[in-house]
Amino acid sequence: MSKFLPAAISLTTLSLTTGLLAIPPAQAAAPLASSAVAPYLYNGWGSPPNPTTVSNATGVKYFTLAFVLSNGYCNPQWDGGRALTGGVDQRTIETVRANGGDVVPSFGGWSGNKLESSCSSAGELAAAYQKVISAFGLKAIDIDLEADAYDSPTVQQRTVDALKKVKADNPGLKVYITIGTGQNGPDTSLIGRAANTGLTVDAWTIMPFNFGGNGQNMGDLSVRAAEGLKNSLKSAYGYSDDQAYRSMGISSMNGITDQNETVTVDDFRTMLAYARQHHLARLTFWSVNRDRPCTGGPADSCSGVNQSDWDFTRVFAGYTG
Template identity: 60%
Template sequence: MAPNASSRTLFTLAATVALTLSGLAAAPVGQAVTADPIGLNAPYEYLGWGSPQKPTDVMNATGVKQFTLAFMLSDGTCNPKWDGSRALTGGADQSAINAIRAAGGDVVVSFGGWSGNKLGEKCSSASALAAAYQKVINAYGLKAIDIDIENTEIASSTARQREISALKIIKTNNPGIKEYVTIGTTTTGPDAAGTDLIRKGAAAGLALDGWTIMPFDFGGHNGSMGSVSTAAADGLKNTVASAYGYDSATAYRHIGISSMNGKTDESDETVSTSDFTTMLNYAKAHHLARFTFWSVNRDRQCPSGTPAGDSCSGISQSAYAFTKIIASYHG
């Protein structure tokens, strides 16, 4: 006999409570449960650079609940260390992660970046690279990782394939983990190396959660940084759709934007809060997998006479203006 409306309501409520309690019981000790998928709206903070703010102060000021912490690098071998030099665990980085989680947040660890020794190049095989990633995942009970593939690593076909194969191993061995890959872009979408990386991922059957572009340092562009960034994201969507055979809506849900705030490395590029709002509206309209930026360190006005750099944006702004916009994205 079919239950009546009242019975259905009670059954649904009981099931929801049971699932919630079950999920809380299964959560690792010290690991926070956040409302948004880990990585969805996690701005970058570099704890070893750019006069980093205390993450819990950022949380209190902005409402942001998650961070993408950069960068995990090679110590010169196939061994991960923060910035290639600071101990994986037991130091200030771990203390920051513990504090973020104690305050109800969580973290994504980002591997790579432009500078330093990359694990993707120092590890000689996909299995060794996967083992290096797994070491970090295990150390922090991570639910998401970001692989920021730039410079010589993205330029190497061998390194590109090694990264894809390693990420496939991680996906297999860590059910439910979210994987994001971050790459540079042209004004119309990924360049040849980025396109090849995406095609390699599709060919390997890598169910990546978010292919993410960094829409800045274009070397020349027309229009506002908001409009050129969304145009580049459309190009990424088309590349992902073509490689994976996704329809447009599905492809959008597998891409992301990682912008930069204020003045970038190019003299003709200034990313304003208005540009961020354009990107936010685009992300909401298409339900992007990820909307983030580089970086919290720079999300403040420079002292008078100081140019944009590691620890300030180079524009007139209120503190954390960009982080607050990121924090408002919920898919």
């Protein structure tokens, strides 16, 4: 997903650890959100919030951590420039896990040097994914395939083949794929390629924004796009309605989007109701960095709409799967 970012950005959601720490008494009323709810947290800009602050205020325990890119040839680093281990991103992971949650690293995004494009083979790309999985003992990953990487049939097939190997080598690993969408659903080239190759994933997740929704109800448009995704999954995989819904997700953008659409808290409530009705596998958004009211700061650190801190996160925190 693209989100007012300098070098790398975009969007994607789940993982599990043993044991949950008790919520402090003052926060006892906050719900414990499902691991399907993992808003994007980006350490690259936007005054990244402390995940403990967000968790204590909302009950959300899981975060999608953006973005893993390539530093030169097929070498994974955070944003393609921050060391994979030992820096702020590892400290974020440790903090989230100390609070009883977990992270889902997101590979890709709108801009920056993608591993999917810079690695020359599926085997090399799988090894790059594995390096990150092994470094943090991951239970889930998000592949956010956008822009030139998505537009290349070669990169699409490389990604599909790499993910087949990663799933075979890591039983139980949850794999999410995040892609853009039109108002009536996404392009089906990657979905079809995956189905034909025999790759199944835990959630095909669409980003229903930056798609010409100016002046329209973004909650309703998001549901329309999600119905298009459902139909695409049924066609590609032969799923029933219920199977398709349980294999898909929504990754929205809170507030004012890159194309000046307005996604409100009420729109999030519309998406929550839809997710509850159909038991979607994933419900997330870009980004928790922006889940704050604007006070003259840059658009990467606030939503641009009237709200209190973490209002969008609180809505999705009500989703339990």
